[in-house]
Amino acid sequence: MKNMEEFFPILLRNCPLFAGFDEADLRALLMCLSAVRKHFEKNTFVFVMDERAGLVGIVLSGAVHVVREDFWGGREILTRVEPGGLFGEAFACAGVEKLPVSAVADEESHVLLLDCQRFLKPCPSACTFHHKLIKNLTHILARKNVMLTQKLECVTRRTTREKLLCYLSERARLAGGRAFDIPFDRQELADYLSVDRSAMSAELSKMRTKGLLRYHRNHFELPGAKHEP
Amino acid sequence: MKNMEEFFPILLRNCPLFAGFDEADLRALLMCLSAVRKHFEKNTFVFVMDERAGLVGIVLSGAVHVVREDFWGGREILTRVEPGGLFGEAFACAGVEKLPVSAVADEESHVLLLDCQRFLKPCPSACTFHHKLIKNLTHILARKNVMLTQKLECVTRRTTREKLLCYLSERARLAGGRAFDIPFDRQELADYLSVDRSAMSAELSKMRTKGLLRYHRNHFELPGAKHEP
DNA sequence: GATAATCTGTTGTTTTTACAACGCAAAGGA
DNA sequence: TCCTTTGCGTTGTAAAAACAACAGATTATC
Numbered sequence: 001m002k003n004m005e006e007f008f009p010i011l012l013r014n015c016p017l018f019a020g021f022d023e024a025d026l027r028a029l030l031m032c033l034s035a036v037r038k039h040f041e042k043n044t045f046v047f048v049m050d051e052r053a054g055l056v057g058i059v060l061s062g063a064v065h066v067v068r069e070d071f072w073g074g075r076e077i078l079t080r081v082e083p084g085g086l087f088g089e090a091f092a093c094a095g096v097e098k099l100p101v102s103a104v105a106d107e108e109s110h111v112l113l114l115d116c117q118r119f120l121k122p123c124p125s126a127c128t129f130h131h132k133l134i135k136n137l138t139h140i141l142a143r144k145n146v147m148l149t150q151k152l153e154c155v156t157r158r159t160t161r162e163k164l165l166c167y168l169s170e171r172a173r174l175a176g177g178r179a180f181d182i183p184f185d186r187q188e189l190a191d192y193l194s195v196d197r198s199a200m201s202a203e204l205s206k207m208r209t210k211g212l213l214r215y216h217r218n219h220f221e222l223p224g225a226k227h228e229p
Numbered sequence: 230m231k232n233m234e235e236f237f238p239i240l241l242r243n244c245p246l247f248a249g250f251d252e253a254d255l256r257a258l259l260m261c262l263s264a265v266r267k268h269f270e271k272n273t274f275v276f277v278m279d280e281r282a283g284l285v286g287i288v289l290s291g292a293v294h295v296v297r298e299d300f301w302g303g304r305e306i307l308t309r310v311e312p313g314g315l316f317g318e319a320f321a322c323a324g325v326e327k328l329p330v331s332a333v334a335d336e337e338s339h340v341l342l343l344d345c346q347r348f349l350k351p352c353p354s355a356c357t358f359h360h361k362l363i364k365n366l367t368h369i370l371a372r373k374n375v376m377l378t379q380k381l382e383c384v385t386r387r388t389t390r391e392k393l394l395c396y397l398s399e400r401a402r403l404a405g406g407r408a409f410d411i412p413f414d415r416q417e418l419a420d421y422l423s424v425d426r427s428a429m430s431a432e433l434s435k436m437r438t439k440g441l442l443r444y445h446r447n448h449f450e451l452p453g454a455k456h457e458p
Numbered sequence: 459g460a461t462a463a464t465c466t467g468t469t470g471t472t473t474t475t476a477c478a479a480c481g482c483a484a485a486g487g488a
Numbered sequence: 489t490c491c492t493t494t495g496c497g498t499t500g501t502a503a504a505a506a507c508a509a510c511a512g513a514t515t516a517t518c
Binding site: 387388414415416426427430431433434446 | 464465466467468469475476
């Protein structure tokens with residue numbers, strides 16, 4: 001792992017996998033894991049769909065697109081990963097036989113590739129960073145899990161109103177009260193709930209008229225439970 | 230961990246967390262983790278919403294419902310967990326401050342509670358089972374992640390047709406060809422895609438008429454890519 | 459084999475959504 | 489200040505989905 005020092009700042013600051021690490025930790029760990037740095041030209045594949053998944057990628061420079069290609073050859077960008085960002089970790093840890101996505105360098109990029117199996121094996125040199133790493137990895141997977149579950153719950157509702165109430169109810173719970181702010185503007189909220197923006201705006205209006213909620217811009221208030229006779 | 234032997238079969242056979250363990254492993258591990266067995270009467274809480282998450286639950290006997298209570302007091306059952314089943318693992322590993330769900334014993338039940346933090350700490354007695362356990366846990370989280378991602382991709386499509394094509398395209402990819410079976414009946418598929426069953430049936434008919442696919446019961450075939458001029 | 463139960467497809471009606479086009483207000487820059 | 493940009497709400501129309509009710513086919517049960 002020579003010539004890695006230049007990328008240490010990005011890994012230490014922006015990569016959740018190395019949260020809580022210092023430079024010395026990182027240097028030791030990369031040795032221990034026999035991580036590989038690779039270089040990709042623009043539009044070349046980092047991972048190819050239908051391969052067996054085993055590697056985690058970390059973008060050091062440039063940018064990588066995780067893309068899905070459907071049965072008819074259509075290609076869709078699922079996420080854009082920028083320096084410090086992680087990709088493929090879920091597939092690698094799950095050890096899926098066929099990668100359901102590809103990863104393509106969108107610019108000329110440097111990527112750090114880690115073998116997921118080595119994460120989980122007992123560390124031969126008994127390095128203590130290993131444990132921190134596993135903890136971080138588990139955190140990342142678990143948090144993503146929670147986020148996905150939450151989103152799925154909103155999105156599976158049938159109507160826009162239900163989706164909104166599901167989301168807002170959750171935000172209220174997180175805030176611990178009936179008044180709270182949301183981190184989305186209208187377009188972003190519509191995208192999150194996968195509904196049309198203008199239709200959602202209209203629905204919000206209706207709900208306000210009906211007294212189901214109050215709002216201004218990003219600030220929302222839900223009335224307490226009504227006791228219907 | 231006395232009086233646990235009677236539950237060993239269920240743990241070894243049905244609990245993914247202990248996959249690959251034998252009885253001796255399990256006995257050692259439960260000691261090492263200082264796992265706690267608790268008894269719950271019907272309709273009592275195992276976890277309470279808004280608590281700090283930290284424990285993983287494994288149902289030994291009876292059954293537990295993971296439920297969500299919304300802002301207005303409505304309660305919805307998210308999953309039913311039966312003996313051998315795991316619950317709360319994502320929240321525990323993510324260390325969420327406020328549990329977004331509750332867990333309620335639906336029958337008189339025995340539950341094994343494990344402190345998630347102890348999983349990830351270096352094992353003081355350096356037991357080798359610990360590593361297997363972490364591997365299993367990571368597998369479980371990662372696989373759930375992959376499943377959730379896949380479902381989310383289908384469900385976020387706007388129309389029933391798109392949802393169907395997204396799902397079927399994925400199944401074809403997994404099968405490695407244009408012909409494949411699906412593991413759902415119509416009602417289950419509709420539930421998975423969160424659409425109405427009869428509307429979905431109608432949409433399938435239309436798609437068949439248009440030549441987008443062929444099917445009989447659980448068997449589907451997708452025509453190859455069409456080259457439009 | 460007969461009957462019941464379940465699964466699937468069909469149709470018509472009502473409700474909801476997507477889409478497109480526009481107006482207004484707030485924010486930012488020249 | 490003027491002008492542009494951006495975000496938000498509104499409206500009308502066409503498309504799509506939910507819903508309900510039913511008929512045919514398949515499977516299970518006796």
